[in-house]
Amino acid sequence: MSVLIFDSNGELWHTRAEELGLDYISMPYYVGGKEYFYDLGKETDFKGFYEKVRAGEIPKTQALNPEDYKRILTPYFERGEDVLYVSFSHAMSGTFQSLELALRELKEQFPDRKCTVFNTNSISLGAGIQAEQAALLKQKGASDEEILDFLKEYTDHVAVYFVVDDLMHLKRGGRCSGVAAVAGTLLGLKPMLTFNETGGLSVIGKLNGRKKAISTLANKIVEELTDENIPVYIVDADCKEDGDKLRDLVLEKRPNAKIVRQIVGPVIGAHCGPGTLGVIFTAAKRPIPLKKD
Structure with missing residues (x-):
């Protein structure tokens, strides 16, 4: 072994x-x-x-x-x-x-x-x-x-969803065009991202504002979690209060979920930037990205 x-x-x-x-x-x-x-x-x-x-x-x-x-x-x-x-x-x-x-x-x-x-x-x-x-x-x-x-x-059953607070961090990492980054920041859009079947980064939704981002991430867990015996990870990049809000929203509807709260480390944080929120859990299938990022 x-x-x-x-x-x-x-x-x-x-x-x-x-x-x-x-x-x-x-x-x-x-x-x-x-x-x-x-x-x-x-x-x-x-x-x-x-x-x-x-x-x-x-x-x-x-x-x-x-x-x-x-x-x-x-x-x-x-x-x-x-x-x-x-x-x-x-x-x-x-x-x-x-x-x-x-x-x-x-x-x-x-x-x-x-x-x-x-x-x-x-x-x-x-x-x-x-x-x-x-x-x-x-x-x-x-x-x-x-x-x-x-x-x-x-x-194929590991669901990952995360929302970045500032698109410019993704731009620096080559994950978002400069025009899209500036436009998204000005409009207050929060892209919801996931990892596709080949491990690349893909957009799965675009959310208007922070409050909507938190509630949408919570709903993803509530609606898609298939195994409450495996931990649900809620991670934040130096935005603990928002992560705790997200956790509380989930527990209101899925009180038996085994939620683990954790901070995003510096390597991942270097690419996604402060304010990023993410959820990781076991689902029926991986998220399906939008056809056009």
Whole structure:
């Protein structure tokens, strides 16, 4: 049985990862010209990060290089351990090209070892919830093949919806045209986004105003949640009050939902910006994006 790992773009809280026996790869981000690695909240200064962004600092992220992956994976292989890596969406980063290069080189050094990569086609807790469920299966004694079979089916039932507060953050990340970003900001439009079947970012709706965004996200959970035994994650990028309002709206109609509140980490926050709200839960199927973004 392989060692199960994920990456910090999956955003499970560090205590939950430790509880599940999940190792993780820390992903880098830069703010104020300084490099940091997200540690799932262990020592992260969330307040300081978002204060800097609100003050005009532009954070950046960077893909790991092949040497980074070799450094991370070599200790497992040296111990004679295989790895099952539940990763964030390959469509969202070039880092997986580096991983492929690293694995080819490591295969020459460790021909009997392997690293199996499962692409969740999601990010943040859309990826983390899949790693979490995989770890729970492993605790019950499931084999690698059984875990992979489960993930291949479960990934199509992970619903992710999120709303950004400022479209200009998406523009800087290449996810929204400049004209659309300015027009949307002036009109007060809040795009509701999701991850499509190939792990890319897609628009699923456009909402008029913050209040409408909160109520719509709450209704998505109320109407689409199919398994109350699996946690519902409500995440916010430094807008805790709005996230709590969203949670309360859900609990009014789905009092048995197991809601977990969490802050968005700096790597994801660098792209979506402060004020982002998101929900992640188990549904009958993945959201279907609009035909035109």
